[in-house]
Amino acid sequence: MVSCSFVITGASTSGDVILEVSDLHARLVTEQGNGREILKGVNLTVKRGEVHAIMGKNGCGKSTLSKVLVGHPDYEVTSGSVTFKGEPLLDLEPEERSHAGLFLSFQSPVEVPGVSNTDFLRMAYNAKLQASGGEELDPLEFYGFLMPKLEQLKMDPSFLQRNVNEGFSGGEKKRNEILQLAVLSPDLGILDEIDSGLDVDALRDVAAAINGYIAAAEKDESTNTPAMLMITHYRRLLEYIQPSVVHIMLDGKIVDSGSSDMAQILEEKGYDNWM
Amino acid sequence: MAHTTHATSMAMATHKPRNAQCTRQPRSAIKHAATAMPQSMPKSTATSEWLTSALGSAPPPTSDAQTAARAALASLAFPTSRDEEWRFTDVSQLEDAPLTVPLTPSTTSTDDVLASATFEGAHRVVLVDGRFDANLSTPLDEMMSSLPSGSYVGTLASAPESLADLRDAYDSLASAPPVTEPLTRGVPEPGAVQPPPPKPTDVFRLLNTAFATPEDTFCVYLPAGTKSEATIHIVHVSTAFAGASAVSASFARVLLVLGEGAKLDVAEELVCCDENADAAVLAVPVLEAALAPRAKLHHAVYQRFGRTSSSGGGYESSGGNTYCLKSTIVSQAEESVYDETDVSTGAHVGRNTVTVSQRGPRTATGLRSFTLASAPSQTLDVHTSAILSYPEGTTSQLHKCIVGNASAKGVFDGNVQVLREAQRTDAQQLTRTLLLEPRATIHAKPNLQIVADDVSCTHGCTISDLDDTSMFYLQSRGISREAAREQLVLSFGLEVVEKMRPSDQSDGDAWKDLVSRVTADVRTAVS
Numbered sequence: 001m002v003s004c005s006f007v008i009t010g011a012s013t014s015g016d017v018i019l020e021v022s023d024l025h026a027r028l029v030t031e032q033g034n035g036r037e038i039l040k041g042v043n044l045t046v047k048r049g050e051v052h053a054i055m056g057k058n059g060c061g062k063s064t065l066s067k068v069l070v071g072h073p074d075y076e077v078t079s080g081s082v083t084f085k086g087e088p089l090l091d092l093e094p095e096e097r098s099h100a101g102l103f104l105s106f107q108s109p110v111e112v113p114g115v116s117n118t119d120f121l122r123m124a125y126n127a128k129l130q131a132s133g134g135e136e137l138d139p140l141e142f143y144g145f146l147m148p149k150l151e152q153l154k155m156d157p158s159f160l161q162r163n164v165n166e167g168f169s170g171g172e173k174k175r176n177e178i179l180q181l182a183v184l185s186p187d188l189g190i191l192d193e194i195d196s197g198l199d200v201d202a203l204r205d206v207a208a209a210i211n212g213y214i215a216a217a218e219k220d221e222s223t224n225t226p227a228m229l230m231i232t233h234y235r236r237l238l239e240y241i242q243p244s245v246v247h248i249m250l251d252g253k254i255v256d257s258g259s260s261d262m263a264q265i266l267e268e269k270g271y272d273n274w275m
Numbered sequence: 276m277a278h279t280t281h282a283t284s285m286a287m288a289t290h291k292p293r294n295a296q297c298t299r300q301p302r303s304a305i306k307h308a309a310t311a312m313p314q315s316m317p318k319s320t321a322t323s324e325w326l327t328s329a330l331g332s333a334p335p336p337t338s339d340a341q342t343a344a345r346a347a348l349a350s351l352a353f354p355t356s357r358d359e360e361w362r363f364t365d366v367s368q369l370e371d372a373p374l375t376v377p378l379t380p381s382t383t384s385t386d387d388v389l390a391s392a393t394f395e396g397a398h399r400v401v402l403v404d405g406r407f408d409a410n411l412s413t414p415l416d417e418m419m420s421s422l423p424s425g426s427y428v429g430t431l432a433s434a435p436e437s438l439a440d441l442r443d444a445y446d447s448l449a450s451a452p453p454v455t456e457p458l459t460r461g462v463p464e465p466g467a468v469q470p471p472p473p474k475p476t477d478v479f480r481l482l483n484t485a486f487a488t489p490e491d492t493f494c495v496y497l498p499a500g501t502k503s504e505a506t507i508h509i510v511h512v513s514t515a516f517a518g519a520s521a522v523s524a525s526f527a528r529v530l531l532v533l534g535e536g537a538k539l540d541v542a543e544e545l546v547c548c549d550e551n552a553d554a555a556v557l558a559v560p561v562l563e564a565a566l567a568p569r570a571k572l573h574h575a576v577y578q579r580f581g582r583t584s585s586s587g588g589g590y591e592s593s594g595g596n597t598y599c600l601k602s603t604i605v606s607q608a609e610e611s612v613y614d615e616t617d618v619s620t621g622a623h624v625g626r627n628t629v630t631v632s633q634r635g636p637r638t639a640t641g642l643r644s645f646t647l648a649s650a651p652s653q654t655l656d657v658h659t660s661a662i663l664s665y666p667e668g669t670t671s672q673l674h675k676c677i678v679g680n681a682s683a684k685g686v687f688d689g690n691v692q693v694l695r696e697a698q699r700t701d702a703q704q705l706t707r708t709l710l711l712e713p714r715a716t717i718h719a720k721p722n723l724q725i726v727a728d729d730v731s732c733t734h735g736c737t738i739s740d741l742d743d744t745s746m747f748y749l750q751s752r753g754i755s756r757e758a759a760r761e762q763l764v765l766s767f768g769l770e771v772v773e774k775m776r777p778s779d780q781s782d783g784d785a786w787k788d789l790v791s792r793v794t795a796d797v798r799t800a801v802s
Contacts, residue, residue: 070751073743098753110748114769115762123762124752131753163770180752 015048017086018188018227019069024080026068033074038064040252041080046188051214051228053238055263056249057271062231063107065249066192070104071097085187098124099131101187101224105177105194112164117176120164121146121183128184149182152216153209171202178209185217190229195237207240235263248274323353326478329374329524333485338445344484354478363686363718364626364656369598372554375521376486377404383514385411388546393788397508397542400428400493404514405486405525405560407493423501431530432489434496441496444532444565445489477628479600483561487528495541499534499567506540506785513547513558513580513597520554527560533570533611540573540777542789547580547597547621556580557598564604566611568635573614575775576601577793580621597621602628609635609665616774617644618793619655620800626656626686633697636665642672645771649679649800656686663697672704675771677764678715679801685717693725693732700727704734709741709767764801769794 021044027037038061046052056062068075069082071094082089084100092100112120118139125145126136137145150157155175165173174194181189191210195203210228217226230237238246238260246262247254248271255274256262265273326348336342353370354361381404389401389411398418401411407430409415418428427434427441434441495507509529517523533539547556558580564572580597599622605613619625631640646655661670676685691702708717721734741763749759772793776786 072747093756094747094750095753095755098751104751106748106751110742110745112745112749112763112766114766114773120752123754123758127753127755127758184753 015050015225015227017045018048018084019044019046019229020081020083021045021065021069022081024065024068024082025078026064026075027078028064028074029076030074037078038075038252039068039080042249042252042254044247044254046227046229048187048227049218049225050244051230051241052245052247053230053232053243053260053263054247054249054254055232055235055266058233060249061252062249063192066104066190066229066231069097069190070094070102095127096131098184098186099128103181103184103186103189105174105181105189105191107192107196109165109168109173109177111166111168113166115164116160117162117164117179118142118146118160121160121180124180125183146183149179152212153179153182154205154212155179155209169202170197171199171205174198174202174206175209178206178213181210182213182216185220185223186226187224188227188229189213190231192231193233194230195232195234203236204240207237210241235267238263250274322350323370325353325370325374326351326482329482330485332374332376334488336485337488340484344481348478348481348485351478351481360477360658360688363684364624364654366598366600366624368596369522369555369557372520372522374524374557375517376524376526377406377516380404380406380408381514381516383516383548385512385514385548388512388548389510391792392508392510392544392546393792394506394508394542394544395788396785397506398428400507400509401512402493402509402527402529402560403512404516404523405491405511405527405558407491418505421505422503423497425498426501426503427494427496428507429494430490431492431494434494438496440498440534441494441530441532444563445492445530477602479559480561480602480628482524483526483528483559483602486524486526487561491526492528492530494530494532495539496532497534497537497539500536501534502538503540506542508789509541509543511543511545511558511560513545513556513599515548515554515556517554522555522557524557524559527558529560529562531562531564531572533564533566533572535567536569537567538571540780542575542577542775542786544789545576545578545580545599545601545621547599555596555598557600559600559602561602561604564606564613566605566607566613568608569610570608571612571614572605573777574603574616575789576603576615576617576619576627577775577789578617578619578621578625578627579796580625581623597623599625600628601626603630605629605631605640607631607633607635607638607640610637610639611635612639612641614641614777615643616771617642617657618646618768618772618775618797619644619657620647620649620796622655623650623652624654624656626658628658628660630660630662631670632662633664633668633670636667638663638665638668640668640670642670642674643771643774644674644676645768646676646685647679647768647797647800648677648683648685651680651682653680653683654686655684656688658686658688658690660690660692661702662692662694663700663702664694665696666698667700668697669701670703673771673774674704674706675767676706676708676717676719677711677768677801678708678717679711679764681712681714683715685719687717687719687721689721689734691723691725691732691734693723693727693730695726697727698729700730700732702730702732706734706736707767708738709764710738711740711764761798761802765794765798768797768801772797 021042024039024042026039027035054062122142243260248256356362398413401408511527515523578599580599607613617627642659644657648655678685689704706719719736746759776790780786
């Protein structure tokens with residue numbers, strides 16, 4: 001069962017390659033991190049229209065991978081390469097990666113007191129428009145753009161007047177991340193433990209929002225078909241969102257990849273199966 | 276952090292956990308040095324020539340309080356850094372020129388500064404150099420007719436004799452010893468509550484008492500069970516009427532008396548013309564409020580001396596040689612609610628001293644401040660004192676400060692006293708400071724004195740640059756580093772600014788003028 005080569009066995013492999021990670025090594029550069037190497041040669045290929053899931057134990061590097069991809073300053077890439085939509089990714093600033101179409105849903109979304117959700121979303125959306133040479137939207141135009149997104153995610157408009165994540169419950173914070181995802185409509189959305197800290201009902205709501213987003217994005221001919229990369233500990237999330245590919249990550253590497261059946265094997269035999 | 280101090284044989288357990296004196300280091304991590312604070316500083320007993328000569332121009336005393344204030348001042352020294360209360364706030368330059376009070380109305384045009392002080396739908400009360408100006412204010416009869424029957428607005432001198440509550444409030448204040456609490460309404464039953472220790476004498480408040488006559492005291496009185504629909508917007512305008520030769524001093528005094536269950540929203544705005552005058556402009560406004568049981572007072576303060584509001588362009592001004600040393604003294608009877616939000620951006624030296632005394636059970640006090648010291652050598656100081664004497668009182672405090680200039684500093688001193696009878700009280704205090712420039716300085720001294728044993732008291736004090744995680748969060752959403760930084764600094768202050776608006780007015784437009792002006796000013800200052 002142990003396989004170090006990377007083979008996609010999922011069903012929907014027909015799209016273009018959107019993300020190509022080759023032999024990626026990265027270390028933590030914070031004082032506490034002590035320069036410890038966390039990613040030890042990650043290989044990963046994601047194509048348009050695919051939903052990937054990376055599963056692994058605490059500390060295996062799966063959250064680090066998501067942070068490195070979006071340019072978190074706590075990590076330094078020591079070797080390897082990443083191309084996103086055919087272009088080198090690693091030299092870009094975090095905001096440039098966002099403009100290029102990469103999005104990370106944070107495990108612990110940050111509270112921004114004093115700034116309303118609607119202003120924050122508009123600022124982010126306008127930054128994206130500006131980067132692509134488009135005209136910025138004024139508050140009224142943005143409202144017209146935003147309302148269908150809210151309806152699509154079945155979110156209460158009162159969400160918009162509240163300050164970004166301030167006083168939000170765990171479930172509300174995660175749904176707010178999905179709202180940002182829907183507004184920025186990235187080519188690749190990375191969901192870092194979107195299921196953590198959620199009870200069953202909240203998880204169902206969040207998963208429904210994600211599925212709603214994917215379905216709407218696929219229908220929308222004006223945007224490219226997105227891909228998703230989900231980082232999770234638990235199979236439970238995958239019951240709500242069907243992945244096309246499941247990866248097992250151990251000690252800084254992806255050690256196996258396969259269809260969603262892999263999650264079932266993991267459930268039965270545990271990570272020992274790959275150790 | 277929850278601290279519960281059990282009553283012991285000691286008269287009072289003092290908890291001074293963080294006496295933080297912090298200067299942002301140019302490169303390395305911020306040092307959070309806790310230095311021991313001497314319990315009592317040597318106090319100079321020398322009298323001050325400046326004070327004695329200032330008193331020479333005070334009006335003849337018309338009340339016991341004025342007599343007492345004059346007597347106290349005659350024996351006091353001018354505050355220096357050797358006084359604990361003035362350790363970090365330097366007012367010594369005031370002594371360079373003699374103090375002068377306006378004998379005739381100022382000739383300076385107040386048009387521009389008043390045009391920028393908009394507040395749609397509010398009753399405007401303008402005090403120029405401490406004097407009520409009827410021509411610049413909403414006509415008094417118009418205010419009176421919109422207020423509930425039995426209310427009063429106007430000077431204390433013109434108040435009808437029948438308003439016993441108003442007179443009582445003034446008299447009890449007037450007869451109170453100047454060194455302790457100002458309002459002695461609802462005196463605790465004998466033996467029930469240990470009286471608070473006397474506080475050091477505040478020279479500037481005493482000066483206000485000595486100078487502010489009943490003609491200078493502006494009052495708002497609401498009888499029991501009534502409520503003012505309109506906000507009272509009090510604009511204090513200071514001018515450099517004395518020119519270059521003397522300190523232009525003004526002593527505005529406002530008295531708010533709310534009957535049982537009465538409800539009032541008040542916004543004070545403090546502005547200054549002629550901020551570039553050679554001699555100092557000194558404003559010493561005092562606001563006193565007496566809240567009867569279940570009364571509710573919402574109080575917002577915006578001090579922007581030497582700053583141009585919203586019209587733009589005024590923010591590089593240093594605030595000139597201006598001093599705004601404000602005191603707010605509140606006495607709360609049982610189940611009353613006092614809610615104060617103070618935003619200060621202007622003046623060379625700005626200080627707001629807020630003293631709240633809870634005089635009955637289940638009393639609620641909310642105190643917030645946001646100070647933004649961004650001009651060279653600017654000092655902005657917040658002193659708060661909350662005295663909880665009865666059971667089940669609450670105080671909730673949030674004090675934020677941004678120091679955005681290498682030579683500017685912030686000062687915070689937050690004292691909470693929970694006396695023996697004040698069981699089951701809940702006192703929360705949080706202080707947060709952003710130091711944005713190398714060598715920018717904050718002196719923060721939260722201090723809790725707790726005698727009761729069944730209480731929940733917390734305090735927290737953080738001093739930092741912007742949080743990296745927040746920066747990254749915004750950047751990851753496509754917002755540039757510069758824009759993210761500006762947004763986060765603004766958001767830091769807006770958390771307090773938006774509380775200037777009463778919570779029951781969150782949907783209305785009534786406070787939009789003020790809150791959006793303050794927001795725009797803060798945005799200009801931090802960008």
